[in-house]
Amino acid sequence: MDFKTLKSEAEREWKALQNLQQPLIQIGLGTCGKAAGAEEVYCAAQKTLQQIGQPGRFMEVGCIGMCYLEPLLAVRKPHGPFVYFGKLDAEKTEKILVSFLRDDDLLKEWAVCTLGEETIDGIPRFEELPMIKPQIRIALRNCGLIDPEDIKHYIARGGYEGLRKALGMHPEEVIREIKASGLRGRGGAGFPTGLKWELAGKAPDPTKYIICNADEGDPGAFMDRSLLEGDPHSVLEGMLIGAYAIGCQEGYIYIRAEYPLAIKRLETAIKQMNQYGLLGQNILGRPFRFQLRIKEGAGAFVCGEETALMASIEGGRGMPRPRPPFPAIQGLWGKPTNINNVETLANIPAILTQGASWFAGFGTEKSKGTKTFSLAGKVKRTGLIEVPLGIRLGEIINQIGGGVPKGKKLKAVQTGGPSGGCIPFDLLDLPVDYESLTAAGSIMGSGGLVVMDEDTCMVDIPRYFLTFTSEESCGKCLPCRLGTRQMLDILNDICAGQGYPEDIALLENINETVQKGALCGLGQTAPNPVRTTLRYFRPEYEAHIVNKKCPAGICKPLFHYAIDVEKCNGCGVCARKCPVRAVRGDKKKPHSIEQDQCTKCATCYEVCKFQAVLVC
Numbered sequence: 001m002d003f004k005t006l007k008s009e010a011e012r013e014w015k016a017l018q019n020l021q022q023p024l025i026q027i028g029l030g031t032c033g034k035a036a037g038a039e040e041v042y043c044a045a046q047k048t049l050q051q052i053g054q055p056g057r058f059m060e061v062g063c064i065g066m067c068y069l070e071p072l073l074a075v076r077k078p079h080g081p082f083v084y085f086g087k088l089d090a091e092k093t094e095k096i097l098v099s100f101l102r103d104d105d106l107l108k109e110w111a112v113c114t115l116g117e118e119t120i121d122g123i124p125r126f127e128e129l130p131m132i133k134p135q136i137r138i139a140l141r142n143c144g145l146i147d148p149e150d151i152k153h154y155i156a157r158g159g160y161e162g163l164r165k166a167l168g169m170h171p172e173e174v175i176r177e178i179k180a181s182g183l184r185g186r187g188g189a190g191f192p193t194g195l196k197w198e199l200a201g202k203a204p205d206p207t208k209y210i211i212c213n214a215d216e217g218d219p220g221a222f223m224d225r226s227l228l229e230g231d232p233h234s235v236l237e238g239m240l241i242g243a244y245a246i247g248c249q250e251g252y253i254y255i256r257a258e259y260p261l262a263i264k265r266l267e268t269a270i271k272q273m274n275q276y277g278l279l280g281q282n283i284l285g286r287p288f289r290f291q292l293r294i295k296e297g298a299g300a301f302v303c304g305e306e307t308a309l310m311a312s313i314e315g316g317r318g319m320p321r322p323r324p325p326f327p328a329i330q331g332l333w334g335k336p337t338n339i340n341n342v343e344t345l346a347n348i349p350a351i352l353t354q355g356a357s358w359f360a361g362f363g364t365e366k367s368k369g370t371k372t373f374s375l376a377g378k379v380k381r382t383g384l385i386e387v388p389l390g391i392r393l394g395e396i397i398n399q400i401g402g403g404v405p406k407g408k409k410l411k412a413v414q415t416g417g418p419s420g421g422c423i424p425f426d427l428l429d430l431p432v433d434y435e436s437l438t439a440a441g442s443i444m445g446s447g448g449l450v451v452m453d454e455d456t457c458m459v460d461i462p463r464y465f466l467t468f469t470s471e472e473s474c475g476k477c478l479p480c481r482l483g484t485r486q487m488l489d490i491l492n493d494i495c496a497g498q499g500y501p502e503d504i505a506l507l508e509n510i511n512e513t514v515q516k517g518a519l520c521g522l523g524q525t526a527p528n529p530v531r532t533t534l535r536y537f538r539p540e541y542e543a544h545i546v547n548k549k550c551p552a553g554i555c556k557p558l559f560h561y562a563i564d565v566e567k568c569n570g571c572g573v574c575a576r577k578c579p580v581r582a583v584r585g586d587k588k589k590p591h592s593i594e595q596d597q598c599t600k601c602a603t604c605y606e607v608c609k610f611q612a613v614l615v616c
């Protein structure tokens with residue numbers, strides 16, 4: 001089937017789906033949805049329709065971004081909009097479907113939003129939700145809206161048009177377009193994508209490779225996984241365009257084996273591409289051939305580093321090597337190789353179809369376009385978001401994320417994962433772009449964004465990240481292997497109340513040595529969490545070292561719990577909840593805590609409604 005026929009068939013099927021004369025039920029079955037119980041909701045929905053004798057069509061989609069509301073279900077009656085319901089379980093699902101589909105009574109108070117041309121009075125539109133309004137979805141344009149296992153859904157929404165356009169251009173023109181868009185790599189370093197393609201394209205060796213880096217090793221980051229689970233073809237189309245532009249015929253997707261759903265969706269997508277002539281010889285009737293392979297990684301953080309990644313594909317140990325030579329000149333199997341991140345590639349087809357200046361219209365002077373983030377931590381609305389670069393940090397936290405829950409105060413925001421830094425609350429006006437984040441001592445990284453409230457200890461946080469980086473250090477070079485370990489030992493001592501005043505200068509000294517002496521990005525950036533917390537939260541280090549206190553009440557050896565007899569009314573809740581029965585007291589009389597039994601689990605602190613439990 002030629003592409004024209006395939007496209008008109010896809011458009012016909014998509015239109016039929018939009019005009020379906022029976023209810024359409026869409027369910028988010030990405031990894032996040034499944035973890036929240038979406039499969040149970042899916043079964044309950046199917047059972048309910050059977051019970052009420054209502055025919056209906058079911059469609060699996062990826063994550064639409066509102067992870068805090070999962071499991072999410074969208075129901076659409078003929079001629080109506082989709083109505084989204086969130087935080088479902090089997091019982092609630094049954095009630096909603098019976099009421100809406102059988103009794104024609106929409107339970108408005110349970111509805112989150114509507115999506116589509118029609119609206120329903122009293123229910124906000126998806127685009128108007130405070131979480132969604134500031135967002136611009138380019139890389140995530142199809143996530144949560146199409147069935148990721150149906151190539152026709154992707155094609156009906158403009159998929160593979162970017163490739164078609166690119167194949168009608170000279171490879172150098174394609175590269176010029178990407179350069180003009182200002183797109184920078186979304187995998188961390190922010191290197192201009194067009195320039196990288198140009199270097200690989202100009203390399204004299206005719207055998208070249210393109211690699212999609214889907215390793216996503218940062219703890220807390222899930223953007224690339226969600227994108228691959230929700231819209232794998234956008235990434236694969238980006239790879240094909242890149243391959244054509246640099247003149248290569250073979251590509252690899254390097255993805256961690258811990259992402260089984262993303263791998264399954266990629267395998268399905270590749271099968272469909274082969275079936276419809278989008279891989280192999282004479283792609284779209286042009287003299288362009290390309291083959292794709294999936295390489296599963298074992299899940300080592302360092303294997304996301306491009307030279308280690310290539311060593312891993314070659315079957316060796318995933319260890320970085322010095323650069324130069326850069327992969328664009330000497331990469332996989334010694335051949336010129338271009339490596340791009342998942343999100344970088346997903347932007348490419350949109351740039352080709354909508355034009356470089358359209359893309360460059362979003363963002364700032366030096367940071368064009370949009371960026372996806374996994375918004376997590378102490379924020380009301382967690383999820384997968386995509387925002388124009390240059391957006392203020394405060395807008396992400398307060399408007400999109402809804403601010404810090406439980407009336408707590410915002411303390412800091414961690415950007416860039418374990419290699420990033422902690423930005424203090426008073427920098428909320430900071431524009432989120434490559435330059436501003438670097439100037440603030442942090443990095444964009446791949447897009448992890450963790451919000452921290454007043455209960456977060458800013459000595460414990462770098463300790464957590466250093467535990468990760470020191471374990472993940474491949475050990476090849478001394479500054480990283482020993483330096484990360486030594487920094488961690490010092491932080492462990494400080495958190496245990498065994499720090500010395502000179503530790504701060506020592507930490508600064510090791511930071512610099514590791515940063516300057518490490519061979520690869522892992523070691524070069526590992527000190528960032530320590531460096532930024534020392535820059536912005538030094539008094540907290542001093543409180544641990546000099547006063548032997550942890551102001552946030554996190555470092556257990558440095559505090560104990562006690563009950564304020566003035567505030568305690570003897571309700572007994574804490575005593576009932578204490579797992580080791582360390583709380584004593586008679587009913588309606590002030591209680592107390594047996595210190596030698598207390599394990600400092602914080603349960604009493606969390607359950608007391610009268611703020612009578614103190615951290616001393």
Ligand SMILES: Cc1cc2nc3c(=O)[nH]c(=O)nc-3n(C[C@H](O)[C@H](O)[C@H](O)COP(=O)(O)O)c2cc1C
Pocket residue numbers: 184185186187188189190191193213214215216217218301302303304305306307339340341342344345446520521522
């Ligand atoms: C320790 C380490 C881990 C990395 N992990 C990833 C990763 O998981 N995904 C990714 O795309 N890039 C990762 N990178 C960056 C890549 O090496 C590379 O710069 C990137 O894939 C290039 O693609 P881009 O130009 O599209 O960003 C990592 C770098 C380092 C030093």
Ligand code: SF4
Pocket residue numbers: 302319320472473474475476477478480481518519520521522523524
């Ligand atoms: S910096 Fe760390 S991870 Fe990178 S090569 Fe050296 S030891 Fe390995």
Ligand code: SF4
Pocket residue numbers: 563567568569570571572573574575590591607608609610611612613
């Ligand atoms: S929960 Fe609070 S008020 Fe109730 S007994 Fe415990 S400390 Fe006292």
Ligand code: SF4
Pocket residue numbers: 561577578579580581582583593597598599600601602603604605
């Ligand atoms: S901190 Fe935990 S162990 Fe200690 S008294 Fe409170 S509930 Fe009991």
